[in-house]
Amino acid sequence: MLEEEYDRDRRRLPRHLRRRPEPERPFSFDIRPVAERDIPDIREIYNYYVTNSVVTFDEKKWSIAQWREKLAYLRKLDLPFLVAESPTGQVLGYALVQPMSAKSAYRFSVENSIYLGQAATGKGLGKALLVALIEACEQKGIRQMVAVISDKGAEGSVALHEKLGFVEVGRMGRVGFKFGRWLGTIYLQKELKPVKKKGIFAR
Template identity: 55%
Template sequence: MLPEEYERRRVLPQHLRAPAHREPDFAWSIRPAVAGDLPAVRDIYKHYVLNSTVTFDERPKTLGQWRRTLREAGELQLPFLVAESATGTVVGYAIAQPWKQRAAYRHTVESSVYLAPAAAGRGLGKALMVALMDATRERKVREMIAVIADQGADPSIALHRRLGFEEIGRMGRVGVKFGRELGIVLMQASLRKRR
């Protein structure tokens, strides 16, 4: 038998091959957070606190701190959203919080979006960010600020640009985590304009 004949015979015809494993579509729904979501939110954020420099927090927030965050979001009428998978698992969250405490900043918020590691790279980050921007716009907020760590942040910066954020500044070496000096990229989007 010639080598090329052997190669043709080694490959099974399509109808005899096992069906290729195809991961089911990743479906989710986005809704306002409730108290029962907070343990999952805590665990998602804890992963980034302990394993990355995307947040400058060095200690995970407690469940009590997350309860306070949810309560404050309600009092300020700012969105705190979660993404829930088709199986009912919280796989990400997004929140808009006051940019600064002084009253004159009341029309400006800072955005945060975090995903469970298994949910990354599937379009959920963009969906959560768009939902957060829309929900924040409905509350008559004018400006949204994103504070992004400057190391390994290229995908986040690119996403924010696609959603209408503009880079407004950089601050170098303002944080130290895991023994590394870190800076931030500041990005801003006007919520008065439609995308």
């Protein structure tokens, strides 16, 4: 039966006999620390952006082995790495920080990364992840968080960071080349309020 025929027949039925459309399930998630089992989902989320966007300057897909190495590195440094999980156990997005530089004097400053699965965009998840990431970093004693964002195709990310108190501190033009075009970067910075002064970031 064609869809229009179904709709016409449905309208002819008495109201109490009409099949009601199922209500759309509310979008819900839990934010928690990353686990080893999340790596395949994280890889898929990130690789979509590698091959389809300029929000990351990576041009080659990441492997599971690369993600495992990165997870081990961030765990060694005791840096936050969070995922948002659906009620069915699917990873909807992730957020992490990494050292801004390998030089030791930068040890209180980090660069953040947030990526969402395509089905989870536009629903407030990016904000929730960034808020949770900021709080986790403050618990670790981190004092500065920096976002390095592409100047093309990432307007939503810039707006999100600014809403949460990040301030633009600089730009670099034409420093990346991907998909046949030159790209620049926008630097945004937020001063955090550490609530913990022990561990790797202790003075």
